[in-house]
Amino acid sequence: MKARVTVTLKSGVLDPQGKAIEGALASLGFAGVSSVRQGKVFDIEMAEADKAKAEAALKAMGDRLLANTVIEKYEIAIV
Amino acid sequence: MKAAVVVFPGSNRDHDMLLALERVTGVAPTAVWHAETALPKVDLVVLPGGFSYGDYLRSGAIAARAPIMRAVADHAARGGLVLGVCNGFQILCEAGLLPGVLMRNASLRFVCREVKLRVETADTAFTRGYASGQVIRTPVAHGDGNYRCDDATLARLKGEDRIAFRYADGTNPNGSLDDIAGIVSESRNVLGLMPHPENLIEPLQGGIDGRALFAGLAA
Numbered sequence: 001m002k003a004r005v006t007v008t009l010k011s012g013v014l015d016p017q018g019k020a021i022e023g024a025l026a027s028l029g030f031a032g033v034s035s036v037r038q039g040k041v042f043d044i045e046m047a048e049a050d051k052a053k054a055e056a057a058l059k060a061m062g063d064r065l066l067a068n069t070v071i072e073k074y075e076i077a078i079v
Numbered sequence: 080m081k082a083a084v085v086v087f088p089g090s091n092r093d094h095d096m097l098l099a100l101e102r103v104t105g106v107a108p109t110a111v112w113h114a115e116t117a118l119p120k121v122d123l124v125v126l127p128g129g130f131s132y133g134d135y136l137r138s139g140a141i142a143a144r145a146p147i148m149r150a151v152a153d154h155a156a157r158g159g160l161v162l163g164v165c166n167g168f169q170i171l172c173e174a175g176l177l178p179g180v181l182m183r184n185a186s187l188r189f190v191c192r193e194v195k196l197r198v199e200t201a202d203t204a205f206t207r208g209y210a211s212g213q214v215i216r217t218p219v220a221h222g223d224g225n226y227r228c229d230d231a232t233l234a235r236l237k238g239e240d241r242i243a244f245r246y247a248d249g250t251n252p253n254g255s256l257d258d259i260a261g262i263v264s265e266s267r268n269v270l271g272l273m274p275h276p277e278n279l280i281e282p283l284q285g286g287i288d289g290r291a292l293f294a295g296l297a298a
Contacts, residue, residue: 013227014182014185014227016183016187017187064144068140068180070172070179070180070228070229071180071227
């Protein structure tokens with residue numbers, strides 16, 4: 001089973017890195033970019049073949065390690 | 080007072096901490112490798128500064144899930160003293176032993192300089208060597224020291240007198256919420272702080288402002 005877990009900041013959490021990237025895009029000449037927020041992508045391959053079980057395991061991975069749920073949320077996509 | 084200093088792959092302030100504890104308390108502390116599952120019988124467990132696991136994933140994220148951390152959590156639950164300095168503070172927040180999170184410095188720069196700290200409460204084992212309101216000097220060296228928590232947590236920290244140190248005289252180096260530099264747990268036996276008191280314990284280091292933290296613990 002292959003899955004992609006995407007971790008992003010919860011809305012309202014300050015993202016200075018995203019702001020720095022936004023500024024860099026502007027100085028490269030890309031006009032009209034009003035917001036950039038940076039996240040992370042984890043591509044995970046698992047032996048588990050059952051979709052429901054895999055999703056449950058991935059949700060636990062998100063809650064317990066991949067995301068700091070104080071400031072981050074995550075989405076799971078089975079590829 | 081017996082102490083243990085946990086060493087993770089990438090910890091680099093463990094030597095300074097071991098030295099400070101021995102110099103101030105007179106008792107040689109034990110270094111404990113992160114892969115151990117048991118702690119020696121000690122009064123104080125210290126999580127030192129550094130870049131455990133290279134700050135991979137998030138600062139302190141992987142160290143917080145290291146085998147030794149179950150024993151550290153049990154020690155804290157029994158009322159044992161736990162001190163987290165810099166990366167150690169990050170690890171304590173990631174492990175859920177302290178609330179909130181340390182994010183990237185607002186300036187996006189790694190900051191290595193001296194700051195002024197106000198001791199906000201002398202009502203902890205860690206700060207009883209100081210007077211409440213006392214302003215001291217300490218060095219900081221970090222890229223992710225920007226303490227953040229939600230409004231409810233901040234209200235609790237304030238209401239329960241759990242903010243141990245704030246940056247004073249406009250010296251906040253990282254943009255942390257409410258100038259918070261260090262906090263204690265609900266039972267006041269776990270302290271996390273970003274500055275390095277272990278680096279100001281003898282005159283050769285340029286000051287002894289950090290001594291009272293360790294002397295107060297051992298008292």
